[in-house]
Amino acid sequence: MTEHSALYVYALLPDRQGAADGVTGLDGRPVRLAGVPGTGLAALVHDAAPAPFQGGDDEVRRWVAEQSRAVTTVWERVGGLLPMTFNVLVAADPESGRSAEQCLGDWIREEHDSITGRLEALSGRCELRVEITLDRAAVTGGDPVDGTPADDADGRSPGMRRLLAKQREQRERHTAGELADALHATIRRRLLAVAEDVRDRAFTRRTADETGVLSAALLVRHEDVDAVGAVLSEARAGRPGLGIRFLGPWPPYSFADSPQEEHAEPA
Known part of the structure; x- marks a missing residue:
């Protein structure tokens, strides 16, 4: 060679x-x-x-x-x-x-x-990528467990304070997880009304304090890009802690395979 x-x-x-x-x-x-x-x-x-x-x-x-x-x-x-x-x-x-x-x-x-x-x-289509997350503290209001003083001079042992902090974290995770599941279904349905295809992707950016709602690639006609933006703006309105990353338009990397093939994750 x-x-x-x-x-x-x-x-x-x-x-x-x-x-x-x-x-x-x-x-x-x-x-x-x-x-x-x-x-x-x-x-x-x-x-x-x-x-x-x-x-x-x-x-x-x-x-x-x-x-x-x-x-x-x-x-x-x-x-x-x-x-x-x-x-x-x-x-x-x-x-x-x-x-x-x-x-x-x-x-x-x-x-x-x-x-x-x-x-x-x-032809005439592009790829958009959307990542939506929830900040767990913002969703729950950041309130401590009922009856738990926030400072260290409360007479509780370090072990008890760690236990109460763990309980607060679990409550935040549970509350945010339930809301994320509901939002995922609603937002995905609305995106499918303006996109021709939606394919789930792994999250590329998510902090330890965030719960994932949706990470997806969208196949969209060029004239419908603004409609996707409108759906995301509506989803964000009035929801503290909801973070949205909206990227593109790009060539349709995630949709270049033939319909008969398994949907491989693009590099």
Whole structure:
């Protein structure tokens, strides 16, 4: 295998002339469209060695951010694509003598119907991500257990004070958990009224004092982004301690799989 006998694949998309002009990816590498004749499809790629990119956490985060910028730039130009996760490589096949570009083209031809179907389904759509949490102290008012003095000069032993603090924490967790369950059902139902799909995700930011309500990726038509914001604003109104993170719009990373596949967590 030579130094550039593989292709690093960023996305699959309609073959649009000029869509990748001036765009750079990992480590500033220029990306290009590798068109597949007769299909109307192309892959957004750069030439690479047939080995995954490996490095420390900071370096990987930088690469992921660079990949995201490249994909987002091209997505905004063409209106729809299927983004790949980090470190998707197609290598040449020395046994058959096929180059990496030929191997990639053969696979795209085989999957043509599935790829075009997903592109049509995602055209004009974007991904939003929502994380909603409850601050437990705010939900319960931060009140101590009834009859428990707040200072240390109450004549109670340290062990008793620890026990009462533990009881207060358990009460806060229980109260916040019940409210979170009710809010999850209500907010998810309202989001599904304005989003085409909602997929649960792991929380990326949650403190030890917060109870999770909902963490999800939403597939939304561009014209419905503001409607999602309105649902979240309504949910927050009058609810102390409800925290909402609303991110996007992004290319539909969480929805690029085919309908028949299991829904894998995006990188």
